[in-house]
Amino acid sequence: EVHLVESGGNLVQPGGSLRLSCAASGFIFNSHSMNWVRQAPGKGLDWISFISSSGETVHYADSVKGRFTISRDNDNNSVFLQMNSLRVDDTAVYYCARDLGADTTFDYWGPGTLVTVSS
Amino acid sequence: DIQMTQSPASLSASIGDRVAITCRASQSVDIHLNWYRLKPGEAPRLLIFSTSGLQYGVPSRFSGSGSGTDFILTISSLQPEDFATYYCQQGSRIPFTFGPGTKVEI
Numbered sequence: 001e002v003h004l005v006e007s008g009g010n011l012v013q014p015g016g017s018l019r020l021s022c023a024a025s026g027f028i029f030n031s032h033s034m035n036w037v038r039q040a041p042g043k044g045l046d047w048i049s050f051i052s053s054s055g056e057t058v059h060y061a062d063s064v065k066g067r068f069t070i071s072r073d074n075d076n077n078s079v080f081l082q083m084n085s086l087r088v089d090d091t092a093v094y095y096c097a098r099d100l101g102a103d104t105t106f107d108y109w110g111p112g113t114l115v116t117v118s119s
Numbered sequence: 120d121i122q123m124t125q126s127p128a129s130l131s132a133s134i135g136d137r138v139a140i141t142c143r144a145s146q147s148v149d150i151h152l153n154w155y156r157l158k159p160g161e162a163p164r165l166l167i168f169s170t171s172g173l174q175y176g177v178p179s180r181f182s183g184s185g186s187g188t189d190f191i192l193t194i195s196s197l198q199p200e201d202f203a204t205y206y207c208q209q210g211s212r213i214p215f216t217f218g219p220g221t222k223v224e225i
Contacts, residue, residue, distance in 0.1 A: 103151035
């Protein structure tokens with residue numbers, strides 16, 4: 001069974017940093033691209049980053065480009081999101097999501113981790 | 120960026136009702152359109168991929184249709200667990216944008 005679990009969410013001040021982790025199990029991790037998607041309070045879903053199965057290709061939404069960095073460790077079945085220069089509008093539940101593989105389809109999601117940016 | 124819109128923004132329905140949600144893209148996404156259900160406190164669940172593909176384990180009361188810019192998610196007979204918010208998402212071009220959601224309420 002596919003299982004994704006995010007961790008690392010916390011309360012942080014504006015301008016601060018956080019590193020999110022997503023532990024994956026139940027599938028061949030290095031065969032799938034991975035993504036991060038977030039949902040701000042009372043808002044809809046917002047894709048923010050993609051990483052290919054090898055880690056060689058990454059993409060970001062404009063809202064996080066230059067501040068967030070996605071990476072992965074295929075030996076330990078994990079994907080990460082390093083978040084720097086955090087802003088109040090980065091407050092959200094952050095989900096990691098597996099990519100189905102054809103077009104970008106998020107077929108399995110973790111339960112999410114809450115990031116709150118506030119002074 | 121490809122902008123996604125959904126209609127209606129919300130709807131009221133009863134158990135057993137047939138429900139249709141529309142999604143429109145600002146430019147063609149071919150068939151690269153997916154649907155998700157999101158319930159409070161739960162992880163989002165993929166329902167339909169590539170316009171009409173039923174995700175493994177998803178009940179057959181869910182179906183999808185369309186192509187290009189106009190798509191429909193249909194629930195043939197609404198069940199209690201279907202009261203939730205539904206999102207479409209295009210997988211054609213970066214950034215992979217979502218619609219604003221449709222809330223299905225009793």
